[in-house]
Amino acid sequence: MTISNKIRFSFLFLTIQFIAGCDNQNAIKQNGLVYCIEDSPSSFNPQTTASTATLDATASELYDSLLFVDPNTQQFKPGLATEWQISTDLLTYRFKLRRDVKFHTTAYFTPTRTFNADDVLFSFGSVINSNHPFYNVSKSGYPFFEGIDFASQVVQLNKINEYEIEFKLASPDSSFIANLASEFSVILSAEYASELDKIASKNHINQFPIGTGPFKFKQYRTDNFIRYQKNSDYWGESTSMEQLVFDITPNASSRLAKLLTQECDVMAYPAASQIDIISQHEKVKISIETGLNVAYWGFNTEIAPFNNPKVRRAMAHAINQETLLRSVYYNTAIGAKSILPPVSWAYNPYLKNYKYNLAYARQLLTEAGYPNGFNIDILTLNSSRVYNPDALKMAELLQSELSQIGIEVKIAKFEWQVMQEKLKQGDFDSYLLGWVADNNDPDNFLRFQLSCNAIESGSNFSRWCSTEFDELINQAITKTEYSDRVILYYRAQELVQQELPLIPLAHSLRIHAYTDGLDGVETTAFGGINFTNITRP
Amino acid sequence: MFLYIIRRFNLFIITVAALTLIGFYLSSRVDGYVSDNIVSDYLSYVFALASGDLGISSATGHPVLEEIKAVFPATMELCLSAFIFSIILGVPIGTIAGMRRGSTLDTSIMGVSLLLFSIPVFWLALLVMMYFALNSSWLPVTGRMNLLYEISPVTGFNLIDTLISDAPYAKEAFIDALKHLILPTIVLATVPMTEVIRQMRNHVSEVMKQKYIKAAASKGLSKTEIILRHVLRNAIPNIIPHLGLQFSAVIATAMVTEAVFSWPGIGRWLISSIYQQDHAAIQGGMLVIAIFVIFANVLTEIITVIIHPVRRKEIYAKR
Numbered sequence: 001m002t003i004s005n006k007i008r009f010s011f012l013f014l015t016i017q018f019i020a021g022c023d024n025q026n027a028i029k030q031n032g033l034v035y036c037i038e039d040s041p042s043s044f045n046p047q048t049t050a051s052t053a054t055l056d057a058t059a060s061e062l063y064d065s066l067l068f069v070d071p072n073t074q075q076f077k078p079g080l081a082t083e084w085q086i087s088t089d090l091l092t093y094r095f096k097l098r099r100d101v102k103f104h105t106t107a108y109f110t111p112t113r114t115f116n117a118d119d120v121l122f123s124f125g126s127v128i129n130s131n132h133p134f135y136n137v138s139k140s141g142y143p144f145f146e147g148i149d150f151a152s153q154v155v156q157l158n159k160i161n162e163y164e165i166e167f168k169l170a171s172p173d174s175s176f177i178a179n180l181a182s183e184f185s186v187i188l189s190a191e192y193a194s195e196l197d198k199i200a201s202k203n204h205i206n207q208f209p210i211g212t213g214p215f216k217f218k219q220y221r222t223d224n225f226i227r228y229q230k231n232s233d234y235w236g237e238s239t240s241m242e243q244l245v246f247d248i249t250p251n252a253s254s255r256l257a258k259l260l261t262q263e264c265d266v267m268a269y270p271a272a273s274q275i276d277i278i279s280q281h282e283k284v285k286i287s288i289e290t291g292l293n294v295a296y297w298g299f300n301t302e303i304a305p306f307n308n309p310k311v312r313r314a315m316a317h318a319i320n321q322e323t324l325l326r327s328v329y330y331n332t333a334i335g336a337k338s339i340l341p342p343v344s345w346a347y348n349p350y351l352k353n354y355k356y357n358l359a360y361a362r363q364l365l366t367e368a369g370y371p372n373g374f375n376i377d378i379l380t381l382n383s384s385r386v387y388n389p390d391a392l393k394m395a396e397l398l399q400s401e402l403s404q405i406g407i408e409v410k411i412a413k414f415e416w417q418v419m420q421e422k423l424k425q426g427d428f429d430s431y432l433l434g435w436v437a438d439n440n441d442p443d444n445f446l447r448f449q450l451s452c453n454a455i456e457s458g459s460n461f462s463r464w465c466s467t468e469f470d471e472l473i474n475q476a477i478t479k480t481e482y483s484d485r486v487i488l489y490y491r492a493q494e495l496v497q498q499e500l501p502l503i504p505l506a507h508s509l510r511i512h513a514y515t516d517g518l519d520g521v522e523t524t525a526f527g528g529i530n531f532t533n534i535t536r537p
Numbered sequence: 538m539f540l541y542i543i544r545r546f547n548l549f550i551i552t553v554a555a556l557t558l559i560g561f562y563l564s565s566r567v568d569g570y571v572s573d574n575i576v577s578d579y580l581s582y583v584f585a586l587a588s589g590d591l592g593i594s595s596a597t598g599h600p601v602l603e604e605i606k607a608v609f610p611a612t613m614e615l616c617l618s619a620f621i622f623s624i625i626l627g628v629p630i631g632t633i634a635g636m637r638r639g640s641t642l643d644t645s646i647m648g649v650s651l652l653l654f655s656i657p658v659f660w661l662a663l664l665v666m667m668y669f670a671l672n673s674s675w676l677p678v679t680g681r682m683n684l685l686y687e688i689s690p691v692t693g694f695n696l697i698d699t700l701i702s703d704a705p706y707a708k709e710a711f712i713d714a715l716k717h718l719i720l721p722t723i724v725l726a727t728v729p730m731t732e733v734i735r736q737m738r739n740h741v742s743e744v745m746k747q748k749y750i751k752a753a754a755s756k757g758l759s760k761t762e763i764i765l766r767h768v769l770r771n772a773i774p775n776i777i778p779h780l781g782l783q784f785s786a787v788i789a790t791a792m793v794t795e796a797v798f799s800w801p802g803i804g805r806w807l808i809s810s811i812y813q814q815d816h817a818a819i820q821g822g823m824l825v826i827a828i829f830v831i832f833a834n835v836l837t838e839i840i841t842v843i844i845h846p847v848r849r850k851e852i853y854a855k856r
Contacts (some may be wrong), residue, residue, distance in 0.1 A: 026705045032685035221607070223809055224801055225684050246682040254679055254799050261677050277671075454621040525552075526641045 008247065010487035023096050026353045031537055033518075035529065036264035037253070040248050044209035046184050047127055047145070048138035052386060055183050055266065056528040058245050061228055062104075063186035063211035064236075066095055067119070067177065069440050069525035074345055077178060080115065080187055080212065088171035090480060095120075097163040102233040103189045104216035108208050111191055115212060117159040122190035128154055134193060137202050137464065144184040144438055147448065147459070148175075172478040174461075174485065178441035183526055187212065214239050214532045223248055236417065239532045259284060259513055266514040266529060270289050272330035272389045278513050289523050290343040291510040292437035293387040294336055296502040297378075297398070299430045301464045305374055306396045306429060312500040314364035316354035318401050324505060332511055336504035339435075339445055340491045346442035346489035351497050362405045373406025379422060379431040382413040387434030387508045394505070395432055423461040431461060434508075440525055446473050450496065464501030542839060549835045559819055588731040591748045591821035596813040601821035605803065609825065610693025611681055612795065612802035616717055616787050619725035624780070626708050627730040628773070631737025632764065635772075638742040647738070650731035658790050662797040669720060677717050679799040685724055686710040722796045725790055736779050740772035747771075774845040781837025785830040 039053035042324065046059040064294045066081040081095040103116035126134035128151040145151065153176070156168035169176060171478040179185060192210040196202050214236065215228035226246040230239055247264055250254045259267040260281060270286075278284050292506040297319075299306040299327055306312065321335040334342070335358065337351045365371065378398065386496050392413055399409040423429055438444050447454060452470050454460035469492055476488040496502070510527040519531035561582050591601035643795030658748050666678045682695055688702050688710055690766070693769040696718070699711035744750065745768065799805065803822055810818035 026709050028685050028709070029683070035686055055647050222599075227684070227687065243685055243687075247680070247684055249679075249799060250801075257666060258799075261669045261679070263677055263679055263683065306742065 011467065014302035016216070029242075030244065031241060033218070033241045033266070033531065033534060034247050034264045035266045035268065035531075036247045036258050037247045037257070037268045038248075038250055038252075041142065041207050041226070043206040044217065044220075045136070045138070045206040046130065046186050047123075047128045047188075047306040048140050048186075048206055050140075051402040054325075055526070058209065059183035059186060060213065060524050060528055061215045061244065062209050062532060063188075064101075064187050064213055065181055065183070065187065066106055067179075067181040071180050071523060071525040071530070074343075074440050074525065076181055079181075080120075082523060083176075084529070086177075088477065089305075090174070091169050093169070094165075095165050097234065100442055101212050101235045102527055103192065103212055104210050104220075104231055105233070106208075106210065106216055109192050109195065109206075109210050111188075111189065112211075113408060114190060115187070115189075116162045117165045118190045119187055120156060120165050121159055122193055123186065123188045124154070124157055126193075127151075127190075131172065133197065134202060134205065136229075138206060138339075138394060144182065146439070148179055150179070156390050172479050174230055174477045175439070175441040175443040178439040178444070182439035182526070183524075184438065189416065209323050215244050219256075237532060240535045241531065244531055248509065256513075259515065262515055263481055264515075265511060265518055268388075268512065268529075269512045270511055271326075272332045274293065275332055277329055277512065283516050284513055285521075286293075287512045287514070287523065289342060289510045289527060290438065291386065291527050292341055292343060292509055292525075293434060294339055294341060295333075295385075295387040295432070295434035295505045295508065296336070297392075297430060297505060298462045298502045300426060300428055300500050302426065303429070305368065305370055306376075306512065308368050309499050310364055310368040311370065312360045312366065312503065313354065314405070315407070316500055316503045317357050317364065317400065318405050318407075319354070319362035319503065319505070320356045320401060321353075322356075323401075324394060326386070327397060328390050329506060329508065332389075333506040333508045335440070336506050337497070337503060339449060339496060339504050340442055340489070340493060344440070344442050346439075346493075348490040351492070351493060352454040354503075360403055362519060365405060365407075366432040371406075373408065375408045375410065376402075377410045377412055377429040379419055379428050380413045380415060381419060381432070383416075385434060386436050386510075387506070388432065389508075391432045422459075424458050426463065433461070437526070443473060443477055444491060446496075448487070450501065462501040464499065466495065466499065469495050541842065545839055546833050549831055552701075552831050553828055555588060555822060560586075560824055564816070564820055569722045586824070591824070592817035594810070594815050596810065596815040596818065601818050603711060603805065605821060606817065607690075608692075608803045610690070610802060610808045611800060612694075612788070612791055612804060613724060614694045614696065615718070615721055615794070615800060615802060616784070616791050618722045619791075620729065620780075621729035622722050622785055623726040623733055623783075626726070627733025628737055628769075631734040632741050632768070634734065635738040635741025636745060636764075636768075638738070638745075645740070646734065650734045653727050654731040656727070658724060658728065658792045659797055662721075663796055665720055665724055666745060666797060674719055677713075678720060681717050681801055682710060683717075684712045686713060697819045698849075721794050721800055725787060725794045729787055732783055732786075733776065734778065736776040737772060741768055744768050744771045774841070777837060777841045778844070781834050781841075782838070784833050788826060788830060801842050802824060 004490065022267045037053055037057060039051070041054040041057045042049050042051055043054060044058050045064065046055055046063065049055065065079045067076045068079045070077050079238055080098050080101060082098050083096045085094045097117060098115065098122065101109040105114065119283060126132045126143045129135060147192040153170055153173060155170050158166040160166055170459070188205065189210045193205055196204050211236070214231055214234045216231045218229045225248060228243045228244040247258065249258060252269065252274065256270060256274050256278070259266040275286070279288060299312055303308050325331055325333055327336060338348055339352050340347045365373065377396045380395045382392065384390060392411070395411045399411060402409050423431060435445060435449060448459045450460055450462070450464060450469060451473060452465035456465050458522060472488050472492040472495070476485045478486045509524065512521065513524070514521050514528060517536055519535045519537050522530045522533055524530050561579050571814065578697040589602050593599070594601050594604055597604065618782050630646060634643045637643050643703050670678045685708060686702065688698050689803065691701060692699050696711065699707055702710070750763060750767055753767055774790070791802065793805065794800065795802045795804035796808055803826065806823045807819065812824065
């Protein structure tokens with residue numbers, strides 16, 4: 001009896017060992033890649049979204065834009081447009097289109113023609129023209145295009161011939177090219193759209209995507225996974241991966257576990273506190289890029305005492321950036337001097353930092369007429385963001401620093417929708433927030449956060465309005481030479497630095513962790529992963 | 538016999554009816570909608586349920602029944618595998634303990650199984666996961682199968698689907714699915730296994746005291762023959778009703794296990810529905826699980842009566 005049981009047990013353990021010891025190196029794994037992301041995409045059309053998860057999972061995989069941004073040089077390079085010309089009055093942009101670009105052939109669509117001017121007309125027409133048959137298909141609207149007021153900026157969109165198109169602008173705007181190169185400005189298939197219109201299922205355009213990108217859509221299980229297949233007709237450099245799967249794993253610990261057991265090859269957003277564990281693991285590599293983002297502490301500059309720049313400067317002197325970087329970011333961020341991150345071409349490196357000096361801060365407060373300090377509310381978000389993993393903890397650190405110069409801090413945490421409402425109503429003293437760039441143009445950072453117009457449109461929550469600042473940034477977008485623009489942006493940053501409606505705190509680094517079996521893991525200019533060059537040697 | 542089965546199923550129907558009442562009450566609370574004619578509302582609710590209409594998930598916009606069909610087989614696969622595992626290990630161990638009742642071996646088996654019984658499942662799951670993820674990476678700790686394998690669901694059971702699939706990598710996928718099943722199975726099987734050991738030990742030691750065992754031994758039967766012919770055959774039918782009860786416990790524990798191991802079953806699905814406040818999904822999921830548990834219990838009762846001579850008299854009882 002005991003003997004037969006022994007046999008049974010040893011058989012069981014043998015089976016387990018046999019299964020465990022099996023070789024992993026088979027074709028399907030060699031030619032496929034699993035990327036663990038943090039959230040389900042809200043749509044498969046980047047035009048319709050503002051969520052990073054959606055962009056990361058769709059834009060550069062399924063689609064192409066007219067232009068791309070080179071992640072290393074930040075310069076523009078040809079995408080679906082091979083060359084472009086800008087008229088001398090800076091109002092007409094003409095693009096020559098790439099020939100012989102095939103749209104995806106999938107189980108639900110077979111294209112009969114290649115990419116041409118009609119597709120460009122369709123892609124931008126459905127976004128700017130509210131009478132367009134596809135305009136109302138997106139339930140979430142077009143947040144990026146609405147934010148930059150694309151519809152009033154583009155007066156005309158003309159087809160010159162099959163392979164040439166022309167944008168006419170209302171006023172000169174040198175950030176226009178950057179907007180076309182952003183991940184939101186993708187090109188969709190007009191032929192697919194008219195097919196869908198015929199069978200009365202227009203909304204499929206955002207659920208069953210057709211693009212020209214290096215991968216094509218295969219399958220999506222909500223909250224579970226997305227499966228893409230290689231687009232073997234891709235016009236650009238072809239990828240070595242036959243399959244790309246996005247494993248949707250919201251929990252950061254589970255993502256890490258999957259990475260360590262090689263269930264995922266690449267992991268998005270490791271938690272700042274996990275970096276130590278990951279870097280000790282020999283089978284895992286980490287890529288660190290400076291992100292196009294900023295976290296800041298903003299003030300309601302319309303009410304006392306925060307309407308006094310001296311008070312704001314005093315508070316900047318009471319902030320110990322070192323502590324914030326260590327305790328909140330676990331050193332996965334760099335200290336910020338400007339609203340623009342150092343990776344931006346317009347970043348002003350000559351700005352001086354506000355040194356941590358409590359005695360001087362107290363002196364400034366006394367000069368401003370507040371020797372005994374005052375009370376202040378800080379609104380914070382209750383969930384983590386790309387630019388700030390833990391706003392609450394940050395607020396608590398600020399609280400303890402400021403209590404030493406007599407400022408009593410009350411922290412209030414909110415969901416984003418609630419907080420946004422409060423910020424729009426002006427019902428607050430100060431707030432911890434940040435910005436993630438939509439494109440690589442500095443205008444995107446400065447105009448949205450600080451221009452007078454943005455108070456009205458609801459993205460300049462500090463309500464700071466400076467005619468000098470507005471003139472600088474408005475002048476800057478009428479210039480085409482980088483050197484001309486840089487000077488203006490340097491001056492604009494100096495102004496913000498003096499006035500300090502927002503105290504810049506940190507630029508979060510964009511971190512990806514991946515298994516050491518991969519080569520060629522590169523990020524796109526906007527921080528997502530570029531899957532086209534990844535190989536398994 | 539036929540009458541007995543009908544009787545049992547009456548019980549099933551009454552319990553399910555009670556469940557639909559609760560479900561109806563909850564859904565009317567959520568909708569905040571009160572009509573004049575509650576009875577006709579309730580009846581149309583029940584008819585909708587009976588025709589498989591569990592409503593539309595507010596999170597995904599798909600019919601709830603479709604979603605449950607996609608996730609329920611994963612839960613079943615895990616539960617059955619844990620259940621079988623607990624029997625395969627529990628029956629022999631319990632038999633050993635029962636045959637040597639009072640010995641050191643018996644005491645240590647019972648000690649260990651009491652310890653395992655007391656460990657909270659989610660904690661054990663996390664320990665196992667941490668050990669296998671951080672220290673050794675020879676078994677996967679999350680998910681059901683490497684997502685690169687594309688196997689179209691036929692039965693919904695990965696082990697079967699991979700075997701009947703004609704994909705070139707079907708065999709690799711089968712082994713991969715089996716590997717993924719190991720850790721959640723061990724964690725989920727822990728508690729029912731201790732129960733099987735305990736029951737088996739009690740019944741075996743009971744049987745060992747019987748005179749027919751002594752008679753068999755004096756006839757010169759070997760120990761193995763005695764165990765196979767007399768001990769197991771008399772002890773196992775006694776533990777079947779307990780197994781039925783264990784099965785509902787397994788399904789409940791499966792929720793926790795699924796959450797920890799990211800097993801794409803109904804438990805994980807329900808938990809995410811709760812986060813998204815998807816009331817139709819929560820209600821539909823609960824109803825399906827409850828009906829299934831009741832059904833399993835009724836089924837075990839019927840099976841017990843069929844194979845257990847002592848309880849067969851229930852068939853003729855007129856209570």
